[in-house]
Amino acid sequence: xxxxxxxxxxxxxxxxxxxxxxxxxxxxxxxxxxxxxxxxxxxxxxxxxxxxxxxxxxxxxxxxxxxxxxxxxxxxxxxxxxxxxxxxxxxxxxxxxxxxxxxxxxxxxxxxxxxxxxxxxxxxxxxxxxxxxxxxxxxxxxxxxxxxxxxxxxxxxxxxxxxxxxxxxxxxxxxxxxxxxxxxxxxxxxxxxxxxxxxxxxxxxxxxxxxxxxxxxxxxxxxxxxxxxxxxxxxxxx
Amino acid sequence: xxxxxxxxxxxxxxxxxxxxxxxxxxxxxxxxxxxxxxxxxxxxxxxxxxxxxxxxxxxxxxxxxxxxxxxxxxxxxxxxxxxxxxxxxxxxxxxxxxxxxxxxxxxxxxxxxxxxxxxxxxxxxxxxxxxxxxxxxxxxxxxxxxxxxxxxxxxxxxxxxxxxxxxxxxxxxxxxxxxxxxxxxxxxxxxxxxxxxxxxxxxxxxxxxxxxxxxxxxxxxxxxxxxxxxxxxxxxxxxxxxxxxxxxxxxxxxxxxxxxxxxxxxxxxxxxxxxxxxxxxxxxxxxxxxxxxxxxxxxxxxxxxxxxxxxxxxxxxxxxxxxxxxxxxxxxxxxxxxxxxxxxxxxxxxxxxxxxxxxxxxxxxxxxxxxxxxxxxxxxxxxxxxxxxxxxxxxxxxxxxxxxxxxxxxxxxxxxxxxxxxxxxxxxxxxxxxxxxxxxxxxxxxxxxxxxxxxxxxxxxxxxxxxxxxxxxxx
Amino acid sequence: xxxxxxxxxxxxxxxxxxxxxxxxxxxxxxxxxxxxxxxxxxxxxxxxxxxxxxxxxxxxxxxxxxxxxxxxxxxxxxxxxxxxxxxxxxxxxxxxxxxxxxxxxxxxxxxxxxxxxxxxxxxxxxxxxxxxxxxxxxxxxxxxxxxxxxxxxxxxxxxxxxxxxxxxxxxxxxxxxxxxxxxxxxxxxxxxxxxxxxxxxxxxxxxxxxxxxxxxxxxxxxxxxxxxxxxxxxxxxxx
Numbered sequence: 018x019x020x021x022x023x024x025x026x027x028x029x030x031x032x033x034x035x036x037x038x039x040x041x042x043x044x045x046x047x048x049x050x051x052x053x054x055x056x057x058x059x060x061x062x063x064x065x066x067x068x069x070x071x072x073x074x075x076x077x078x079x080x081x082x083x084x085x086x087x088x089x090x091x092x093x094x095x096x097x098x099x100x101x102x103x104x105x106x107x108x109x110x111x112x113x114x115x116x117x118x119x120x121x122x123x124x125x126x127x128x129x130x131x132x133x134x135x136x137x138x139x140x141x142x143x144x145x146x147x148x149x150x151x152x153x154x155x156x157x158x159x160x161x162x163x164x165x166x167x168x169x170x171x172x173x174x175x176x177x178x179x180x181x182x183x184x185x186x187x188x189x190x191x192x193x194x195x196x197x198x199x200x201x202x203x204x205x206x207x208x209x210x211x212x213x214x215x216x217x218x219x220x221x222x223x224x225x226x227x228x229x230x231x232x233x234x235x236x237x238x239x240x241x242x243x244x245x246x247x248x249x250x251x252x253x254x255x
Numbered sequence: 256x257x258x259x260x261x262x263x264x265x266x267x268x269x270x271x272x273x274x275x276x277x278x279x280x281x282x283x284x285x286x287x288x289x290x291x292x293x294x295x296x297x298x299x300x301x302x303x304x305x306x307x308x309x310x311x312x313x314x315x316x317x318x319x320x321x322x323x324x325x326x327x328x329x330x331x332x333x334x335x336x337x338x339x340x341x342x343x344x345x346x347x348x349x350x351x352x353x354x355x356x357x358x359x360x361x362x363x364x365x366x367x368x369x370x371x372x373x374x375x376x377x378x379x380x381x382x383x384x385x386x387x388x389x390x391x392x393x394x395x396x397x398x399x400x401x402x403x404x405x406x407x408x409x410x411x412x413x414x415x416x417x418x419x420x421x422x423x424x425x426x427x428x429x430x431x432x433x434x435x436x437x438x439x440x441x442x443x444x445x446x447x448x449x450x451x452x453x454x455x456x457x458x459x460x461x462x463x464x465x466x467x468x469x470x471x472x473x474x475x476x477x478x479x480x481x482x483x484x485x486x487x488x489x490x491x492x493x494x495x496x497x498x499x500x501x502x503x504x505x506x507x508x509x510x511x512x513x514x515x516x517x518x519x520x521x522x523x524x525x526x527x528x529x530x531x532x533x534x535x536x537x538x539x540x541x542x543x544x545x546x547x548x549x550x551x552x553x554x555x556x557x558x559x560x561x562x563x564x565x566x567x568x569x570x571x572x573x574x575x576x577x578x579x580x581x582x583x584x585x586x587x588x589x590x591x592x593x594x595x596x597x598x599x600x601x602x603x604x605x606x607x608x609x610x611x612x613x614x615x616x617x618x619x620x621x622x623x624x625x626x627x628x629x630x631x632x633x634x635x636x637x638x639x640x641x642x643x644x645x646x647x648x649x650x651x652x653x654x655x656x657x658x659x660x661x662x663x664x665x666x667x668x669x670x671x672x673x674x675x676x677x678x679x680x681x682x683x684x685x686x687x688x689x690x691x692x693x694x695x696x697x698x699x700x701x702x703x704x705x706x707x708x709x710x711x712x713x714x715x716x717x718x719x720x721x722x723x724x725x726x727x728x729x730x
Numbered sequence: 731x732x733x734x735x736x737x738x739x740x741x742x743x744x745x746x747x748x749x750x751x752x753x754x755x756x757x758x759x760x761x762x763x764x765x766x767x768x769x770x771x772x773x774x775x776x777x778x779x780x781x782x783x784x785x786x787x788x789x790x791x792x793x794x795x796x797x798x799x800x801x802x803x804x805x806x807x808x809x810x811x812x813x814x815x816x817x818x819x820x821x822x823x824x825x826x827x828x829x830x831x832x833x834x835x836x837x838x839x840x841x842x843x844x845x846x847x848x849x850x851x852x853x854x855x856x857x858x859x860x861x862x863x864x865x866x867x868x869x870x871x872x873x874x875x876x877x878x879x880x881x882x883x884x885x886x887x888x889x890x891x892x893x894x895x896x897x898x899x900x901x902x903x904x905x906x907x908x909x910x911x912x913x914x915x916x917x918x919x920x921x922x923x924x925x926x927x928x929x930x931x932x933x934x935x936x937x938x939x940x941x942x943x944x945x946x947x948x949x950x951x952x953x954x955x956x957x958x959x960x961x962x963x964x965x966x967x968x969x
Contacts, residue, residue, distance in 0.1 A: 024718065040724075063660050063663050065620060068646055074664055158625070187619050187623065190619065196703050199705055200269065203707070205580070234707030320755060323754075326754075335933070336731045336734050338736075339734065341743075343742055411949070437948065441944065453859070471931075478955040502760070503760075505918050519945075523876075531933050533731075535886070535933045538886065540893045558746060
């Protein structure tokens with residue numbers, strides 16, 4: 018199965034290990050991966066802040082970069098969702114709207130792809146530990162991927178799961194919100210980390226780099242003994 | 256008061272409120288309670304999504320035919336002896352109500368809770384005439400006695416106050432001598448207000464839902480105060496936001512069912528009352544004179560615009576209870592009589608972008624509000640739309656941000672530029688980096704690093720690893 | 731009844747129509763809806779099952795409930811009266827009280843027990859309010875009763891003052907079993923039907939669910955704020 022990787026700019030710049038884990042897991046499941054060099058950023062940082070014009074060039078670049086793809090897979094629910102927004106952004110444009118729709122139709126978030134397309138729930142992962150999971154807002158509420166991560170985590174040998182109190186509550190990242198409204202964001206991530214501590218888990222798992230950099234950053238600042246892992250990294254453990 | 260409740264700047268308000276640990280604790284536990292109850296009721300009722308869809312179709316239909324239903328309503332109110340005054344502006348509304356008060360030589364007015372009366376600053380206008388205006392909703396009464404402090408939540412206006420503070424307010428202003436126990440305070444207020452109901456000249460209410468087919472207004476309370484406000488004084492004035500209307504009793508009960516569950520997690524509140532015109536012939540309680548004041552105050556400008564869905568709102572505050580930002584900053588941070596997600600959408604529309612341009616950015620667009628809304632208003636999308644308007648039409652975005660975004664636009668469209676930027680990122684951040692972390696970031700990063708660390712950019716990007724790997728290089 | 735005035739309507743409605751991009755409408759068909767979820771609720775329940783639902787719901791709304799019949803009603807009602815401290819009672823002027831077999835209780839036993847009874851009198855406006863204000867107990871009769879929410883629906887009239895259910899500290903509502911329906915949906919349809927057939931509906935229709943309450947102070951529930959502090963429903967088997 019030919020799969021085209023949409024790594025996301027955050028993974029590319031700050032979380033290379035997540036990208037590597039995604040590649041290894043998908044290859045192990047029989048996927049033949051390619052990575053279009055022209056991909057940069059889905060445009061969310063500008064788009065979400067209201068800079069639609071400025072984000073459109075970036076979006077057109079992405080549409081073109083992935084035009085050849087059969088399946089586009091991303092380790093970020095919010096970035097995958099951004100691709101789903103493209104048709105609305107280019108609404109009325111006779112050239113770009115159909116292209117955007119084509120891209121939206123073939124884009125999947127990483128866990129969604131494994132469970133719903135590859136039809137796999139047990140990827141043969143093994144990780145000893147007690148883990149809790151933060152459900153990223155864009156992935157669950159906007160993209161609608163709610164079950165897949167849990168189905169996959171359920172099959173990881175040795176992993177104990179404790180539900181995170183307020184697991185659905187936003188961690189305070191929100192892209193530029195985290196710097197524009199840094200103090201509010203800080204209050205939100207602080208509560209999120211308190212919730213994580215309440216579970217007494219030693220691993221925090223998530224499926225979106227933005228959330229994990231945010232929560233992880235707070236955990237580090239407080240020197241808490243909690244390991245922060247992207248679900249791809251968990252699924253890559255043997 | 257109108258929309259604006261503070262002259263303080265947004266950032267200052269937020270900093271102040273973030274330090275209010277009581278408020279944050281009160282808001283968090285109120286949110287937990289309201290949310291849990293709402294979800295429990297939704298579950299018990301069953302088919303909640305269908306209820307939401309029905310609520311949405313009713314509200315959409317009414318908005319699309321608003322002129323017709325207001326026409327029908329006014330005809331039917333008039334048939335039952337009530338006077339209808341259509342007020343396009345706040346001033347028209349308050350002028351009219353002042354004239355009724357003057358004509359009736361009103362000295363004392365009792366009032367039940369109404370957001371639209373706050374929009375038009377009604378209490379101030381009546382007090383200008385020398386009338387005594389008494390709020391009868393317990394939360395509103397507490398705030399009124401506390402020198403007219405603004406509400407911090409649509410449904411539970413005094414949420415930010417603890418019982419000790421409430422006791423002190425009554426002690427200082429009215430010589431209350433008992434304890435801070437809520438039952439004792441409530442008993443005190445009950446006794447104090449009893450006499451006010453009985454001696455008031457005019458009763459003023461808001462309107463949860465007007466019913467077009469019969470010319471009725473519906474009032475939803477738990478305290479029973481709206482009923483006393485309308486049963487005892489000789490004159491009743493009901494002030495209604497123009498879109499707060501349904502075609503028939505059937506739609507009223509659907510929306511009430513959604514409202515009471517979404518707002519306070521009850522199947523129905525203790526008192527739901529429909530009032531139609533003046534009292535019937537032979538009645539010895541109920542008003543002899545009834546005025547329905549239908550207020551526009553800029554709401555009609557939202558009709559026909561992309562923000563029209565916000566007019567579907569039934570003022571349940573489910574969005575406020577779901578909002579993770581409101582949770583920490585509380586109602587007063589918004590600087591508007593409407594707080595939380597509904598406040599973020601409405602305030603710039605009714606109060607202008609100048610006073611409220613920060614509000615649409617006080618959101619992570621997490622979508623919890625949209626999920627919670629019983630009539631399916633796409634709140635987070637409307638919040639995002641405001642951001643677009645602010646950037647493109649209003650030109651109110653900060654210059655530095657505009658430049659950054661332009662740079663982003665360039666960098667994100669050009670692989671060459673991007674590669675250059677990312678190659679420079681690691682060495683550029685080197686002075687700030689220690690142990691692969693940035694703890695005290697420059698520029699915009701500073702706001703981030705106040706509370707958390709930021710990862711240092713990888714020396715080699717993921718894409719480089721992938722490329723080399725393909726060429727059979729190292730892993 | 732003299733019609734009330736309507737002011738500034740045209741310019742107001744024109745603005746709305748304008749914003750909606752069309753001419754103002756003064757005629758419309760009744761809408762048909764795609765969704766009708768309310769029809770499902772308690773659809774199959776029998777009257778007895780509805781009574782069970784009502785009894786269960788009363789536990790959630792701080793309301794006592796007694797199931798009785800006309801034979802036992804006087805005794806059961808008296809128990810509640812005594813529980814509430816007797817003293818003074820205000821009722822509507824309503825011949826159903828006699829129909830329920832309460833004449834002897836109200837006109838003989840109560841005076842003997844020093845329980846003052848006042849009946850709403852449309853000729854005595856001030857006295858009505860005075861009596862309602864000082865009465866310890868108000869007794870009314872439910873016209874439609876909603877099982878799901880535990881709600882009594884009262885319609886005002888010259889003999890059935892609004893204040894009887896609000897001003898006294900304690901409220902007793904007599905509920906003929908035949909009035910019980912699943913939920914507010916049925917009541918709304920009944921009332922809407924009256925409107926459509928041109929019947930003049932009561933100027934005040936109350937949907938009352940238990941005693942008054944508030945959670946405005948620290949979200950702590952206080953029962954008994956402006957309206958009654960205590961409520962009892964007495965369901966009377968009348969079928």
